[in-house]
Amino acid sequence: MTAGRAPGRPQAGAHPFGGSPGVPAGQGANPLVEVNDLAKTFDVSAPWLNRVIERQPRRFVHAVDGVSFAIPRGTTLALVGESGCGKSTVARLLVGLYAPTRGTVAFDGIDTAATLASPGARALRKRMQMIFQDPYASLNPRWTVRDIVGEPLREHGLAMTEPALEAKVAALLAQVGMAAADMEKFPHQFSGGQRQRISIARALATEPEFLVCDEPTSALDVSVQAQVLNIMKNLQRQRGLTYLFISHNLAVVRHVADSVGVMYLGRLVELSPRRTLFAAPRHPYTRMLLDAIPDIAMTGRQRTPVQGEVPNPLNPPSGCAFHPRCPHANARCSSERPELVEFQGVRIACHAVTEGRI
Amino acid sequence: MAAPLLEVQHLRVEFPTRRGTLLALDDVSFSIAPGEILGVVGESGAGKSLTGAAIIGLLEPPGRVAGGQILLDGQRIDNLPAEAMRKIRGKRIGAIFQDPLTSLNPLYTIGRQLIETIQVHLGLDAAAARARAVQLLQSTGIPAAGQRIDQYPHQFSGGMRQRVVIALALAAQPQLIVADEPTTALDVSIQAQIIALLKSLTKEQGAAVMLVTHDMGVIAETCDRVAVLYAGRVVEIGPVAAVIHSPAHPYTVGLMGSIPAMDQEREQLMQIDGAMPRLNAIPPGCAFHPRCPQAMDRCRSDRPDLLPAGATQAACWLHDSKVAA
Numbered sequence: 115m116t117a118g119r120a121p122g123r124p125q126a127g128a129h130p131f132g133g134s135p136g137v138p139a140g141q142g143a144n145p146l147v148e149v150n151d152l153a154k155t156f157d158v159s160a161p162w163l164n165r166v167i168e169r170q171p172r173r174f175v176h177a178v179d180g181v182s183f184a185i186p187r188g189t190t191l192a193l194v195g196e197s198g199c200g201k202s203t204v205a206r207l208l209v210g211l212y213a214p215t216r217g218t219v220a221f222d223g224i225d226t227a228a229t230l231a232s233p234g235a236r237a238l239r240k241r242m243q244m245i246f247q248d249p250y251a252s253l254n255p256r257w258t259v260r261d262i263v264g265e266p267l268r269e270h271g272l273a274m275t276e277p278a279l280e281a282k283v284a285a286l287l288a289q290v291g292m293a294a295a296d297m298e299k300f301p302h303q304f305s306g307g308q309r310q311r312i313s314i315a316r317a318l319a320t321e322p323e324f325l326v327c328d329e330p331t332s333a334l335d336v337s338v339q340a341q342v343l344n345i346m347k348n349l350q351r352q353r354g355l356t357y358l359f360i361s362h363n364l365a366v367v368r369h370v371a372d373s374v375g376v377m378y379l380g381r382l383v384e385l386s387p388r389r390t391l392f393a394a395p396r397h398p399y400t401r402m403l404l405d406a407i408p409d410i411a412m413t414g415r416q417r418t419p420v421q422g423e424v425p426n427p428l429n430p431p432s433g434c435a436f437h438p439r440c441p442h443a444n445a446r447c448s449s450e451r452p453e454l455v456e457f458q459g460v461r462i463a464c465h466a467v468t469e470g471r472i
Numbered sequence: 473m474a475a476p477l478l479e480v481q482h483l484r485v486e487f488p489t490r491r492g493t494l495l496a497l498d499d500v501s502f503s504i505a506p507g508e509i510l511g512v513v514g515e516s517g518a519g520k521s522l523t524g525a526a527i528i529g530l531l532e533p534p535g536r537v538a539g540g541q542i543l544l545d546g547q548r549i550d551n552l553p554a555e556a557m558r559k560i561r562g563k564r565i566g567a568i569f570q571d572p573l574t575s576l577n578p579l580y581t582i583g584r585q586l587i588e589t590i591q592v593h594l595g596l597d598a599a600a601a602r603a604r605a606v607q608l609l610q611s612t613g614i615p616a617a618g619q620r621i622d623q624y625p626h627q628f629s630g631g632m633r634q635r636v637v638i639a640l641a642l643a644a645q646p647q648l649i650v651a652d653e654p655t656t657a658l659d660v661s662i663q664a665q666i667i668a669l670l671k672s673l674t675k676e677q678g679a680a681v682m683l684v685t686h687d688m689g690v691i692a693e694t695c696d697r698v699a700v701l702y703a704g705r706v707v708e709i710g711p712v713a714a715v716i717h718s719p720a721h722p723y724t725v726g727l728m729g730s731i732p733a734m735d736q737e738r739e740q741l742m743q744i745d746g747a748m749p750r751l752n753a754i755p756p757g758c759a760f761h762p763r764c765p766q767a768m769d770r771c772r773s774d775r776p777d778l779l780p781a782g783a784t785q786a787a788c789w790l791h792d793s794k795v796a797a
Binding site: 196197305306307308335336337338339340341343344347362363364365366368369392402403405406407408409410421423424 | 659727
């Protein structure tokens with residue numbers, strides 16, 4: 115879980131805990147977001163009467179199970195993984211849409227779960243915002259763009275008069291490449307890409323430091339995705355924004371991220387600087403994900419489709435959750451769960467790698 | 473090349489509405505040879521799914537084929553009565569859709585759905601049809617097919633359901649398979665499995681495939697040729713390597729540049745400003761001219777036909793040899 119816990123790893127501790135590897139020295143000392151042993155369990159039991167009559171036990175899904183990472187200021191951490199790996203749950207935990215079952219999220223040194231339950235919540239909420247995947251579902255269809263983008267301004271008392279609000283909304287729209295005249299329109303009058311830009315403008319309204327983006331471009335066409343990704347990168351440069359970027363698309367992640375965390379069944383299996391991860395993926399699951407990307411360059415590379423599917427999170431495999439699909443699994447992998455440890459400059463949860471078998 | 477199995481000639485699809493008729497497909501022509509995989513790409517609303525729907529005769533009313541023709545093995549199929557088209561669909565043309573859950577009837581076991589399809593199209597008795605169904609499921613890589621055949625769709629995962637849908641589409645050994653975004657709803661690792669499966673099965677059966685997708689990566693891996701659609705028109709068509717590596721139409725160039733690549737790092741992605749026009753506001757001349765960095769006066773008034781452009785054909789005046797010469 116934390117760096118340097120596993121014995122006998124000479125590289126352990128090369129990076130102090132909290133310093134995301136691969137980030138320029140000095141920035142890692144005081145990360146904006148620090149997540150420690152975060153876990154979220156959902157109760158998916160049958161109703162009480164069924165449990166009594168059918169003698170069923172309570173059932174839980176460990177959607178996120180002991181995830182730790184840190185995001186230095188002004189950088190982007192991307193979380194990748196397949197459906198059901200818990201990446202969206204992490205996003206929701208970070209902005210306080212879910213309360214963690216275990217572990218902490220520290221934002222600029224403040225414990226978010228405790229603060230969001232206290233009177234200080236408003237000040238904290240202002241500093242972090244979220245962009246959702248589906249721009250068709252995340253905007254109120256009965257509100258004009260002025261209402262949508264202006265709501266956080268009103269709510270946080272950032273624009274007291276109507277002309278001031280209008281000026282601010284216009285400025286926000288300009289930042290995402292939209293016209294002030296769009297203010298009077300309703301969401302249905304815009305295309306998917308434009309709606310996502312409205313979502314970004316709304317998220318930027320409170321001048322947050324931290325944006326959690328949950329698959330912000332997955333619902334968009336590629337040319338529109340390029341527009342939105344370019345806007346997001348420009349905003350990061352101008353405002354020093356920190357992003358948590360959730361995606362299943364590794365090519366997009368490679369384009370935006372500084373470091374990348376790979377998740378599988380609720381746990382981080384590899385956390386590396388972007389260049390390291392793409393040049394030399396260590397975990398067998400990361401290798402599999404990279405190998406599964408269709409080869410657009412047509413180099414004639416032979417892909418070996420991995421067998422099997424993501425197991426049911428209700429009944430995860432013992433030991434390393436990936437072992438039933440892993441070509442390098444042995445007896446230890448099926449019995450002992452690997453922790454995320456520092457190993458040769460990356461963080462990895464894999465017995466085969468740390469034992470030097472691959 | 474052998475005689476084409478499917479020929480689409482000057483296809484026009486219209487949607488009459490109260491505010492006038494929308495032209496969803498405008499003069500779309502292409503052909504697919506037996507055993508060939510043709511990719512059809514484009515962004516949302518470009519008309520790629522509509523092209524597929526028109527070929528299998530499942531245009532949603534009020535949509536209708538307003539012009540041109542569709543030939544399967546030399547026989548016109550766009551004007552057939554519904555009953556005759558039903559016989560062709562499933563038997564000679566198989567269809568695979570994006571969402572495997574909605575393509576299967578949730579109230580029937582997958583076995584019943586498969587056996588029914590096999591019996592209708594191949595006229596086998598119940599026992600033989602069941603044996604064939606099990607064999608089909610096995611060929612699509614479903615483990616323990618003999619037991620799973622009696623399960624319901626909800627008991628299968630997304631990837632397994634798509635395998636069942638592929639088995640259904642291949643049940644009657646069709647000559648042509650129309651696959652509309654068959655991997656879009658799936659995770660990347662499953663996507664790779666399904667693509668490999670689709671490729672090997674269609675090759676075994678010698679079936680032609682029209683693969684509709686928005687994912688250029690899938691196209692690059694799977695297809696022989698690719699047609700790029702924009703605003704209901706084919707803007708470029710050619711061998712897949714040529715279209716990907718040396719696209720001739722400015723739209724294809726922009727489309728390829730906007731894809732984040734795995735083999736190179738760029739600070740900014742190339743972007744095409746603006747958005748595809750709505751069907752009720754398709755500009756005159758070349759539909760792409762308002763977004764085109766190389767638009768000329770002529771593009772605003774005259775619509776270009778497909779012109780030879782290197783290894784591909786592009787509907788763009790830049791490739792008009794009379795002007796270039």
